[in-house]
Amino acid sequence: MDELDATIHQPARLQIMAALCQLKPLSQVDFTFLKTKLALTDGNLGAHLLTLEEKGCIAVEKTFVARRPKTFVSATAAGRRAFEAHAAALKAILKSK
Amino acid sequence: MNISPEEAARALGEIEASRAAMRTVIRSNRGHYFLWLWGGLWAVAALLVEFKGLHSLLIFRNWLMPAGIVVTFLILLCTQGKIRSPLNKRFIGVLATTVIFAFIWPLVLRGPGNARNDFAYGALMAMFCYIVAGIWFDVYLLRVGLLVSAILLASLFFFPALFWWSVVLSGVTLIGTGFYVRYFWR
Numbered sequence: 001m002d003e004l005d006a007t008i009h010q011p012a013r014l015q016i017m018a019a020l021c022q023l024k025p026l027s028q029v030d031f032t033f034l035k036t037k038l039a040l041t042d043g044n045l046g047a048h049l050l051t052l053e054e055k056g057c058i059a060v061e062k063t064f065v066a067r068r069p070k071t072f073v074s075a076t077a078a079g080r081r082a083f084e085a086h087a088a089a090l091k092a093i094l095k096s097k
Numbered sequence: 098m099n100i101s102p103e104e105a106a107r108a109l110g111e112i113e114a115s116r117a118a119m120r121t122v123i124r125s126n127r128g129h130y131f132l133w134l135w136g137g138l139w140a141v142a143a144l145l146v147e148f149k150g151l152h153s154l155l156i157f158r159n160w161l162m163p164a165g166i167v168v169t170f171l172i173l174l175c176t177q178g179k180i181r182s183p184l185n186k187r188f189i190g191v192l193a194t195t196v197i198f199a200f201i202w203p204l205v206l207r208g209p210g211n212a213r214n215d216f217a218y219g220a221l222m223a224m225f226c227y228i229v230a231g232i233w234f235d236v237y238l239l240r241v242g243l244l245v246s247a248i249l250l251a252s253l254f255f256f257p258a259l260f261w262w263s264v265v266l267s268g269v270t271l272i273g274t275g276f277y278v279r280y281f282w283r
Contacts, residue, residue, distance in 0.1 A: 004098040014108060018115035022123065026183055033179045037118055072181065087112060093105040 002085040002092065007055050009086065012040060012048050017083040020058060020075035028061065028072035049073060057082055124282055126180050127235070129275035130172045136271025138165050139220070143264035151212050188233050192226055199225070213260050217253050220267065221246055237282075241274045 008017055015038050023029060035045045052058045057079030061072045075083070100108075142157035199222045203210070210218070224246045231239025245267045252263030 004100065006098050009098065009100075009108065011108075011111060014111055015115040018112040019119040022116045022119040023180065024182065028181050028183070030179050030181075033122075037122070038115070087109070090105040090109050090112075093100065094102055094109065096102070 002089040004089045005082050005086045007051060008057065008083060010048070012038065012044065013052055014086075016045075016048055016052065016073075017057065017075065017079065017086075020073065021080050021083050023074070025077070025080070026074065028074040031071035031073060034073060052079065055079075055082075120282075122179060124279055126176060127278040127282065128238075129279040130176070131169060132241075132271045132275030132278070134165060134168055134172070135223070136268040136273075136275065138162070138268070139271065140265045140268030142216075143261040143268065146212070147261040147265075154212050154216070182234070185233065188229075192229060195225065195229070196222065213253070213257065216264065217249050217260070220249055220264070224249070237274065237278055241270065245270055 008014055016034070019034065019037065020029065031045070031049075035042060038045065040048070049058060049060060053060050056076060059074050059076050061074075063070055063072065138157070138161050142154065142161060145153040145156060203218065224242045227238045227242030228246070231237070231242055248263050248267050248270065252260045256263070
């Protein structure tokens, strides 16, 4: 049976992972756009992304687009597996009610 | 880690809300503008030929097609940024080589063709690109590429009198696919 993941379960990180896992593998989303979509501040989103990156759930790529620094974020294969397992564990808890 | 069923339900609700928000964004980045643009241009070109005669195909070649290419690049510029998928350089290389050779082959293999065959050739070249892109990236491109190719080939070889109407149908198919990926894809 799948187990809950304490790192992913935090509400903001759960939203981040849900959004990133909706994308196709290797697809990336812009940091600013993600911040707006999830209604988080720069610092808040940055801190959550760092936590997820340290756990290997996401990959962060810093690059330049039209000479402006841009940060793109994507879910890793391990992150996708962890998120799916977490969602399955949540569903199992709900079923056992 | 243990949580209550209520908390699990709340978490699943947050996941679904986040997924739904992302789906909306993905839908608006799926290339439907290109399908609407080129589907519309094809349909207009074919209707012009059907009702105004073959000479009106020049309007498509000299004005509509170049305008379509410019608008395509403008759409590319305006829609990129939020989500990006790393392009496989080898794939782009294969596609570019195919398109270049597709321009060269007719010059080598045959003399000047007629308007119907020329249009079918160009359209099938575009559909070839859709099919290859569909194999690589997104299955809807594969499906629409196969469907439009089948429509065009069937009319070209079996119902030549209806060819320009099949181009209208192909254009409508592209436009319809654009609406599908924009509004109904999940």
